[in-house]
Amino acid sequence: MYVGRFAPTPSGPLHFGSIVTAVGSYCDAKSRNGKWIVRIDDLDQARTVRGADSDILYMLDSYALHWDGRAIYQSRQRYVYESWRHKLKEELDIYPCVCSRKKIREHSTLQNEEWIYSGYCKTHSTKNKIIRSYRINLRQGCTVAIDDAVLGSITDDLNKSSGDFVLFKPDGTVSQHLANVLDDHHSGITHIVRGEDLLLSSLRQSEIRRILGHNNPKFLHLPLVRNKAGQKLSKQNKAEPIKSELASSTLFDALTFLSQSPPIELQREKPSDIMIWAVGNWKIPNVFSKKTNTKDAAVTQSTRNQVD
Ligand SMILES: [Zn+2]
CATH class of the missing domain: 3.40.50.620 (HUPs)
Structure with a gap:
């Protein structure tokens, strides 16, 4: 059985780049009747911001990205x-x-x-x-x-x-x-969908898996959302947090960024209906079918100020 995961670090609120990863990971799991786990990667206490975890979970819920089981906290996995x-x-x-x-x-x-x-x-x-x-x-x-x-x-x-x-x-x-590596093994993760900035992490973690005799999951590295200066959107370079009241248009923009060609009328639908469409129409080959990894190509006016 397919088991995927989304593993944000609670160092701040989710931004457009994180929601692109969450949507890609969710669609890939749910389109194959898989489980989708959310794991809060809060081992590094120095990077953990108080309250960011509940903010992230609230946002995922408002975006109709509902996870299976309880959210896992790495700090409780000792x-x-x-x-x-x-x-x-x-x-x-x-x-x-x-x-x-x-x-x-x-x-x-x-x-x-x-x-x-x-x-x-x-x-x-x-x-x-x-x-x-x-x-x-x-x-x-x-x-x-x-x-x-x-x-x-x-x-x-x-x-x-x-x-x-x-x-x-x-x-x-x-x-x-x-x-x-240990948490993925413990949760039986079979597929990892993450940003392509984590390619080297995937390779390092695979070497640990090889040594420990764990099976390697299948990977999908998504294109990165970048700002006008060409930098990856991140909490460090102050990417705008996503807003719950803009869930529909932001989900629409995320699907457009991932080249899933959502019909224009979809952006007025509820997040849950958008995600039903997204799962039913998820096509991995489209993700890299054309050059969309500049946000200007994908982001519509409604949320443009969020990712600038
Ligand atoms: Zn040294």
Whole structure:
């Protein structure tokens, strides 16, 4: 059975880019009679904004994006990570890293806005220094493959594209990558629909799955919504929050962005009717059929100010 998920970080309200991902993920699951789970990725308390989780859930409800079961909170999943502790210790090849952010920048290379860690602490003594994280020791020639519904098979050598990434914090808590893998496994996730900015995360998480012997889910990486400056819409660059009273027009715009060609009269319908149409007419090949990953091509006047 198809089990999909939408996993927002509660670092602020949902914006147009997040609703595009939610709609794509929901339609893909429901068009195949699947389950659709919502998981609040709130492990990183420093990024968690008080009340953002209930705001996100309220918004999903008003957009008729109804999830199955209870919303899962990663911060309440520690028992899952605990149950894996022994196996993780046995299977994962890790080493301590004492590098500060500044130090990492000094000896790493920047590629696509990501710092590729050089493996500095593998070759330098970390004795008597404060441990800041534990990193995976990637095998040589670490070629990883994932299966994307549109892009096909994607392979990459993680030594070149990622470098040894963090798996544990100094207090032993799991990193976001590791938590996602364990939570996906625990929830029986079969399909992951997310923005294409998370392609490298998909590859890193697949390497963890390979080591732990988990099956890789199928992926669909959606095109990113960008602002006029060409930046991805995000909470960091102050994307406008979506509004519940504009649910119908925003859903219409999201479907247009995903090249699903919703009929114009649909934007006056209730969110629940729009989503019934969306699920019944969901076509993955259309998502990349024409160049729509500039928001101006897709966003109608009614919500234009929301994503600018
Ligand atoms: Zn280091």
